[in-house]
Amino acid sequence: MKIGIVCYPTFGGSGVVATELGLELSKRGHEIHFITYNQPVRLELLSNNVHYHEVNVPEYPLFHYQPYELALSSKLVDMVKLHKIEILHVHYAIPHAYAAYMAKKILLESGIYVPIVTTLHGTDITLVGSHPFYKPAVTFSINKSDAVTTVSKSLKDDTLRLFDIKNDISVVPNFIDLDKYNHSFTDCQRAMLAKDEEKIITHISNLRAVKRVQDVISIFYNIQKKMPAKLMLVGEGPEREKIERHCQELGITDKVVFFGRSNEIDKILCFSDLFLLPSKTESFGLAALEAMASGVPVISSNTGGIPEVNIHGVSGYLSNVGDVEDMTKNALYILSDEEHLKQFKDNARKESLKFDLHKIVPQYEAIYEDTLAKC
Numbered sequence: 380m381k382i383g384i385v386c387y388p389t390f391g392g393s394g395v396v397a398t399e400l401g402l403e404l405s406k407r408g409h410e411i412h413f414i415t416y417n418q419p420v421r422l423e424l425l426s427n428n429v430h431y432h433e434v435n436v437p438e439y440p441l442f443h444y445q446p447y448e449l450a451l452s453s454k455l456v457d458m459v460k461l462h463k464i465e466i467l468h469v470h471y472a473i474p475h476a477y478a479a480y481m482a483k484k485i486l487l488e489s490g491i492y493v494p495i496v497t498t499l500h501g502t503d504i505t506l507v508g509s510h511p512f513y514k515p516a517v518t519f520s521i522n523k524s525d526a527v528t529t530v531s532k533s534l535k536d537d538t539l540r541l542f543d544i545k546n547d548i549s550v551v552p553n554f555i556d557l558d559k560y561n562h563s564f565t566d567c568q569r570a571m572l573a574k575d576e577e578k579i580i581t582h583i584s585n586l587r588a589v590k591r592v593q594d595v596i597s598i599f600y601n602i603q604k605k606m607p608a609k610l611m612l613v614g615e616g617p618e619r620e621k622i623e624r625h626c627q628e629l630g631i632t633d634k635v636v637f638f639g640r641s642n643e644i645d646k647i648l649c650f651s652d653l654f655l656l657p658s659k660t661e662s663f664g665l666a667a668l669e670a671m672a673s674g675v676p677v678i679s680s681n682t683g684g685i686p687e688v689n690i691h692g693v694s695g696y697l698s699n700v701g702d703v704e705d706m707t708k709n710a711l712y713i714l715s716d717e718e719h720l721k722q723f724k725d726n727a728r729k730e731s732l733k734f735d736l737h738k739i740v741p742q743y744e745a746i747y748e749d750t751l752a753k754c
């Protein structure tokens with residue numbers, strides 16, 4: 380199939396999933412066209428089967444907001460015509476599903492029917508999409524999609540609760556390329572960052588308020604009072620300064636390493652002992668899955684889709700949002716006994732196998748085939 384993929388090209392989970400999906404589909408013989416405003420961060424190699432088309436939005440002083448949706452719709456129309464793209468798969472409803480719908484209508488004028496698959500990722504439904512300013516347009520574009528998927532059962536429930544949806548929604552969980560997280564292939568340079576006796580705790584996110592990184596700091600502060608430990612913080616975002624200040628106030632700056640944005644998540648996870656994800660809301664928690672695939676147990680909140688990924692008492696523990704004391708207790712339980720730690724590490728890796736890309740990507744292929752068959 381010739382598949383157009385629209386996504387955010389950044390380090391955010393939806394962009395990562397879209398990129399990994401496109402790359403795997405290309406290995407399975409499909410022709411993939413990424414259409415977005417920058418080359419997606421995890422898209423390092425373009426090939427015969429993988430193309431990237433940049434959406435440009437010319438600046439014009441009259442506009443207070445530059446019309447990205449319009450430029451995206453036009454680009455989709457042009458690319459569908461030029462490359463004979465058969466189906467568009469848009470990741471994150473805002474504004475991609477809306478722009479794709481406009482492209483579809485424009486293409487119909489030339490007698491071309493291109494169906495749209497929309498994958499909802501989380502905040503496009505929960506935090507942003509359900510805001511009254513966006514809701515009518517988001518509802519409309521979901522209902523006008525030819526197929527709709529969510530990345531967890533919990534996100535499907537949220538979508539049906541928050542919007543008036545007439546379409547069926549299929550749950551296709553996020554997935555992972557397990558080979559990438561196989562430590563025997565990873566250059567694991569633990570000694571560069573911590574002493575043997577120090578436990579390594581890791582958090583990876585876009586450092587937004589929804590991730591509750593202040594809780595990460597508080598949990599780590601409690602842990603390092605009981606045992607030698609280091610905290611690895613990976614990612615960039617608006618909370619960074621506040622987090623740095625908090626670390627200074629607590630006197631733990633020498634124990635916290637800020638990596639910023641990184642394309643080497645696998646290398647950082649390979650030496651981690653515990654992953655923290657205390658988010659306020661999380662439709663899936665791809666970062667937790669990446670940790671588990673590296674054999675890193677997860678201490679998380681029990682919100683949204685996280686319980687579908689991190690299994691309580693098996694791959695880690697879940698607590699109520701904001702319950703730093705409970706999260707600390709669980710972290711110490713896992714870390715303070717080498718036997719527990721080993722057991723949880725093994726379990727985490729085993730649980731991640733459920734999300735093997737070889738099991739999940741065919742589910743998307745089946746959706747494309749069904750959708751095309753109905754056209």
Ligand code: GMT
Binds near residue numbers: 390392396665
């Ligand atoms: O919150 C983020 O990390 C970014 C956001 C995105 O769309 O890029 O992530 C959402 O989609 C990810 C991939 O499906 C999920 O793993 C995240 O749980 C989800 N974030 C939230 O729901 C807050």
